[in-house]
Amino acid sequence: MKSLKELFRIGYGPSSSHTMGPRTAAEQYLAKHTDALRFRVTLYGSLAATGRGHLTDHAILSVLGEERCDIVWRPEIVLPYHPNGMKFEVLDALGAPREPWIVYSVGGGALAEEGVSALQTPDIYPLDHLNDIIAWCDERGLSYWQYVEQCEESDIWDYLSEVWKAMREAVERGLETEGVLPGGLNLRRKAPHYFIKAKGYSSNLQTRGLVFSYALAVTEENASGGRIATAPTCGSCGVVPAVLYHIQQSRQFSEKRILHALATAGLVGNIAKSLASISGAEAGCQAEVGVACAMAAAGANYIFGGSLQTTEYAAEMGLE
Numbered sequence: 001m002k003s004l005k006e007l008f009r010i011g012y013g014p015s016s017s018h019t020m021g022p023r024t025a026a027e028q029y030l031a032k033h034t035d036a037l038r039f040r041v042t043l044y045g046s047l048a049a050t051g052r053g054h055l056t057d058h059a060i061l062s063v064l065g066e067e068r069c070d071i072v073w074r075p076e077i078v079l080p081y082h083p084n085g086m087k088f089e090v091l092d093a094l095g096a097p098r099e100p101w102i103v104y105s106v107g108g109g110a111l112a113e114e115g116v117s118a119l120q121t122p123d124i125y126p127l128d129h130l131n132d133i134i135a136w137c138d139e140r141g142l143s144y145w146q147y148v149e150q151c152e153e154s155d156i157w158d159y160l161s162e163v164w165k166a167m168r169e170a171v172e173r174g175l176e177t178e179g180v181l182p183g184g185l186n187l188r189r190k191a192p193h194y195f196i197k198a199k200g201y202s203s204n205l206q207t208r209g210l211v212f213s214y215a216l217a218v219t220e221e222n223a224s225g226g227r228i229a230t231a232p233t234c235g236s237c238g239v240v241p242a243v244l245y246h247i248q249q250s251r252q253f254s255e256k257r258i259l260h261a262l263a264t265a266g267l268v269g270n271i272a273k274s275l276a277s278i279s280g281a282e283a284g285c286q287a288e289v290g291v292a293c294a295m296a297a298a299g300a301n302y303i304f305g306g307s308l309q310t311t312e313y314a315a316e317m318g319l320e
Contacts, residue, residue, distance in 0.1 A: 002110075004267075007080050011229070017108075018055075022047070025105065039064045041086060043085075088202075102114065169227070190220070191214075242296075244303075265299035278291050
């Protein structure tokens, strides 16, 4: 499994697969072809079918430049490796293509080439099945977050602290921002309204209402192209922040414990990403929101003192 830095990515919405991944691919291609006169990028399958709504073209053009990049939309062609395929090419002075690079946005902002699970990142987790991780932790009397600490580089807590900061800020911006979301449907932001309503609920309903408003706040920030953290994707970015933000606000847990919960949640998401998929284009809503629910459930269970086994069961229930 890859680092949690590959799972929790700080960036701009509205889609990790359709916005963040293509932007990263464009940056990598540009770095190799800085002297190119023009580019052509062909989007296939799901990237082409929903790319305009997900601002895929804007993400690519913001890197390669509107004046020197052509976008070709081919929704009718689905490349065999993954639905989110794209081809980058350099165009010479006569308009002839060269240096083709086919790459796939496989979920959570990650990229892959056919036959290669991911680009330029090593596997750092020797165990990627939860049963094996439980056995490893049991033998040593350790928690899930300590397994993460053993496998990651020493700066992982600084990184997760930045992720948590981005999550908190997305919640708070979303609660304070009113108006209409981008797009032709003229949808009004609802999070501030739900938040005010939840504050007036009786105590037995207030928790649910507040968590809903926090999740909606982050989701609306994502939909407007705001700065969020994938958890595990842009499309499901509101679930984990909402649960952990409410727990911290209502129970006054320390940030250190929140970060340990975030590492626990990340481990669950990483397993799903490694052994299944977090790409909605590939595996539907369960790959995104289902995994996000499993992550949030695992993190919450850890915070309230759950064992290795109950944390695993909470994650399973969340996925179901």
